Amino acid sequence: MTEKARELLSALIDGEASEIEIHRFLRQLGEDDSLIDAWVSYQETRRVLRSPSNKRAESVFHLNTRQHLELHRRISKAVGEDSSYSEAAALFMKPAALFMKPVALFMKPAAVLAMVASLVVAVFIGIQVNTPGGNDIASDSQAIGSQTLRPPSVATQPVSAELARGNESIADDLGLNELDEEGQRRLRAYLNQHERMSRMKLNTSLVTYPNQPNN
Amino acid sequence: MSRFQKIVLALLAAFWLPAAFPGTEEAEARVWLTRMATALHEQNYEGVFTYVRGGQFNSMQIVHKFEDGKEVERLLQLNGEKLEIMRIDDELVCYHEKSDHVDLEHHVPMGPFSSAFSENLETYQHQYRFSLHGDDRIAGRPAIKLGISPRFNDRYGYRLWLDRETGLLLQSHWLDVDRKRVLEIFQFSTVKIGDDFDETTLASSLSGDSISHRLTGEVASVVKENAVKPRWRVAWLPNGFRSVRVADSNRRHFTDGLATFSVFIERSAKSSLPEMATHVGVTVVISRRVKGINGQITVVGEVPLATARKVAESVEPVIY
Numbered sequence: 001m002t003e004k005a006r007e008l009l010s011a012l013i014d015g016e017a018s019e020i021e022i023h024r025f026l027r028q029l030g031e032d033d034s035l036i037d038a039w040v041s042y043q044e045t046r047r048v049l050r051s052p053s054n055k056r057a058e059s060v061f062h063l064n065t066r067q068h069l070e071l072h073r074r075i076s077k078a079v080g081e082d083s084s085y086s087e088a089a090a091l092f093m094k095p096a097a098l099f100m101k102p103v104a105l106f107m108k109p110a111a112v113l114a115m116v117a118s119l120v121v122a123v124f125i126g127i128q129v130n131t132p133g134g135n136d137i138a139s140d141s142q143a144i145g146s147q148t149l150r151p152p153s154v155a156t157q158p159v160s161a162e163l164a165r166g167n168e169s170i171a172d173d174l175g176l177n178e179l180d181e182e183g184q185r186r187l188r189a190y191l192n193q194h195e196r197m198s199r200m201k202l203n204t205s206l207v208t209y210p211n212q213p214n215n
Numbered sequence: 216m217s218r219f220q221k222i223v224l225a226l227l228a229a230f231w232l233p234a235a236f237p238g239t240e241e242a243e244a245r246v247w248l249t250r251m252a253t254a255l256h257e258q259n260y261e262g263v264f265t266y267v268r269g270g271q272f273n274s275m276q277i278v279h280k281f282e283d284g285k286e287v288e289r290l291l292q293l294n295g296e297k298l299e300i301m302r303i304d305d306e307l308v309c310y311h312e313k314s315d316h317v318d319l320e321h322h323v324p325m326g327p328f329s330s331a332f333s334e335n336l337e338t339y340q341h342q343y344r345f346s347l348h349g350d351d352r353i354a355g356r357p358a359i360k361l362g363i364s365p366r367f368n369d370r371y372g373y374r375l376w377l378d379r380e381t382g383l384l385l386q387s388h389w390l391d392v393d394r395k396r397v398l399e400i401f402q403f404s405t406v407k408i409g410d411d412f413d414e415t416t417l418a419s420s421l422s423g424d425s426i427s428h429r430l431t432g433e434v435a436s437v438v439k440e441n442a443v444k445p446r447w448r449v450a451w452l453p454n455g456f457r458s459v460r461v462a463d464s465n466r467r468h469f470t471d472g473l474a475t476f477s478v479f480i481e482r483s484a485k486s487s488l489p490e491m492a493t494h495v496g497v498t499v500v501i502s503r504r505v506k507g508i509n510g511q512i513t514v515v516g517e518v519p520l521a522t523a524r525k526v527a528e529s530v531e532p533v534i535y
Binding site for chain 1: 516
């Protein structure tokens, strides 16, 4: 995997990828197996770390991302080996001898595109399956955790890494999911209190303390 | 006119005029922001917006009505848990579908801007530059694109797409200008603006068997000055940030009118948070122990990490 690809994956995991980067990632996903592996590892790490705290998740059977990917590969292989598929394709092409050249021109890229698209769908289905109920979207603590985990095979640096100094732990090393229950609860409370304050009409409540101009 | 006079006039046109009237575009952008302010409050609209914030992706249905000087708004979360937020002016009540797993300490996916966004224009206009970036099309409607860039890299910037006809915010990007990254995205995928929508869309779909709670920011508008002497203070703030009075002596809240951050203090020998630095979308979190204060401070806000760190490092005890 190239350094650029690592950066791209890191940005995506951090939720900071631009639209162009997301498109680039989707394109590279079909070309770079190590990128897929890294992405899958990340998803699995996240699933494993989440499942103990999610009792609802335990009560439902889910395929993990790798199983989905394997399933997808087997289906693709089976489709490739299916003679009826080849015959149907031949039947489709034979009477259209006149148009064979243009059709053939489109067949290969279309097939590649279809494979890449289905692969992406498989990967993203995997993500959905590993987040039962979709509750991670609305839950701060889980969302925070999702940004702080990295696939073991990817040596990416979080945004905070290049800026952190002193004895601060980098969130990547610490992993917010590794915070104990009290830590996670407190962090979530801080985020919520901050967010709610941000939504108030603050201009009516601005205050300047004498001799402490900014406090 | 002599050749010399022509040269002088050309030089004046090239250098003096832009300097004398620098704000033509900026002034127009501000007019658009004012329109946006009015539209956010006073337009009737309904639609579905998506809000991408870090690892969170929310789809919300919104119905907003302005009648007799009162805003009534209904927000319905479309993915995951059924969550509904009813707002009448500044009063927010959150409704959850009754279940064994209701979490009342949840994120409120209301979109990127508070109701005060444009009311605070006067406050934040000195910290940002405003620019126009031509036309676009969002949710099927012609839009005008605006830029809000910080004058210094101690805060983030914005790109806004406003409805050309009404000024309503249709899309926004929260930008780390330095790193050229989009940190948060808000976008209407469908929107209908105007009076002609069904009144019943404002009715709660969770009435009856639901759990409700009131959301509050706990702004202490009636706290007496010096009622409680502060035991700690934030000695450094980015230019233009001011304190918002809050009821809780264990936290401070600051705003430049647009960006905000909060400073929390946990007074105990053993903190529940380790020293760390991370972010959730555009929101940075930095936690550290402070010399002289028995406890740990945590800075949470929509500012770059370097700014949050500098704020955190400036926290000190107040000695009387």
